[in-house]
Amino acid sequence: MEGKKRFRLNNLDWVNTLFLTLTPLATIVLVAAYVKKDGFDPLMLIPAVLMYFISGMSITAGYHRLFSHRSYQANSFLKFIYLLFGAGAFQNSALKWCTDHRRHHTHCDDEKDPYNIREGFWWAHMGWVMVKEEEKYNGAYAKDLASDKLVWLQHKYYLPLCVLSGFIIPTIIGYFMGSALGGLAVIGVGRVVFVHHCTFFINSWAHMWGTQPYTDTNTAKDNFVLAVFSYGEGYHNFHHYFQTDYRNGVRWYQYDPTKWLINLSAKAGWAHSLKRTSEEEILKAKLEMTEKNLAVKGADLSALDHVKQSIDEAILNLQELRRELKKASDTSELEGRIKEELKALRAAFDTWSYNATKLNFA
Ligand SMILES: [Zn+2]
Ligand SMILES: [Zn+2]
Structure with a gap:
């Protein structure tokens, strides 16, 4: 079913539709009223930016x-x-959000994907939120999450919680900065609208524009510009391929403040058991994707078969070493061998990529 066909008056979720359309208008009206009443205090932007990070990264x-x-x-x-x-990001309870998101990953790009990009940018961005949920998905919550007491409580008291953290706390902060109205307009409603679209872009933009270094089996793309707006979630191609990795921007220099926050939380003792994809798995996916792209262009890679062979061998060795590592009591020797093997793998991979790219331009 095309997204636009679902937009019928009798199919609209009026609460969501009015909220998504009226909050941008309310921002304009409230900011204008605030400036007229109290003048604009640039310092108000500091808590607004902080709340942009706190509410967005809570998502x-x-x-x-x-x-x-x-x-x-x-x-x-x-x-x-x-x-x-x-809750203060106004994107539904975690229980509902996660149910939709898990459906998105399981059924990416097909009709069971709640924000299926094949139904258009607008549908994937926010259209899907504005229509009533299909009966069969109504209340189909993730069982493991429903049994988490805190998650369940947030779901039960979602409305008062989102008003409290989305609007009341910002208004109080504004009050102590000299303008309660300014707090509501800038830190509250305006920030909600901004966070909305930054995160909605992950379902629209990140499935339309960018690169596909790891997989082309779905529409997810890596996009640095989007990563800047979306707290690092713009590396969406990586995420769709390695979805249990706590990182989206997997290289240390890739802008992923969400990954840095999780690392910091682990250092503070608040988080643990961070899942990482091994480097060999990541390089393997990259190599296969490059091979696939070059094959489409008709490139003959047979001259690089010997390099490819040493890459395959290094990957097999690493997989074996990691299996041994899990069982070992003294890990230092195995860790040293893994380091050496990774070094060899990186060198072979770089040689292969360099020559393969040259072939591409031959
Ligand atoms: Zn996605
Ligand atoms: Zn995801």
């Missing part, structure tokens, strides 16, 4: 990477923060 580090994908474990304090400030 990306909490709703997404913790609750939906279980890519790490968190203590109750961290979960509480995510659930309180995630």
Whole structure:
């Protein structure tokens, strides 16, 4: 079914539709009223930016990477923060959000995908939120999450919680900065609209524009510009291929503040069991994707067969070493061998990529 065909008056979720259309208008009206009444205080932008990060990253580090994908474990304090400030992003309860998101990964790009990009940018961005949920999915919550007491409580008291953390707390902050109205307009409603679209872009933009270094079996793309707006979630091609990895921007230099927050939380003792994809698996996916792209262009890679063979061997050795590592009591020797093997793999991979790219331009 085409997204636009679902837009019928009798099929609209009026609460969501009015909220999504009226909040941008309310921002304009409230900011104008605030400036007229109290003048604009640029310092008001500091808590607004902080709340942009706290509420948005409660979605990306909490709703997404913790609750939906279980890519790490968190203590109750961290979960509480995510659930309180995630509610203030007005994107539904974690329980509902995660159910939709898991459906997105399982049925990516088909009609069971709630934000199926094949139904258009607008549908994937926010259209799907504005129509009533199909009967068969209504209340189909993730069982493992429903049995988490904190998640269940947030679901039950979602409305008062989102008003508290999304609007009341910002208004109080504004009050102490000299303008309650300014707090509501800038830190509250305006920030909600901004966070909305930054995170909605992950379902629209990240499935339309960018590169596909790891897989082309779905529409997810890597996009640095989007990563900047979306707390690091723009590396969406990596995420769709390695969805249990707590990182989306997997290289140390890739902008992924959500990954850095999870690392910091682990250092503070609030998070543990961070899941990482091994480097050999990542390189393997990259190599296969490059091979696939070059084959489409008709490139003959047979001259690089010997390099490819040493890559395959290094990957097999690493897989074996990691199996041994799991069983070993003294790990230092095995870790040293893994390091050496990874070094050899990286060198072979670089040689292969360099020559394969030259072939491409031959
Ligand atoms: Zn995901
Ligand atoms: Zn996606």
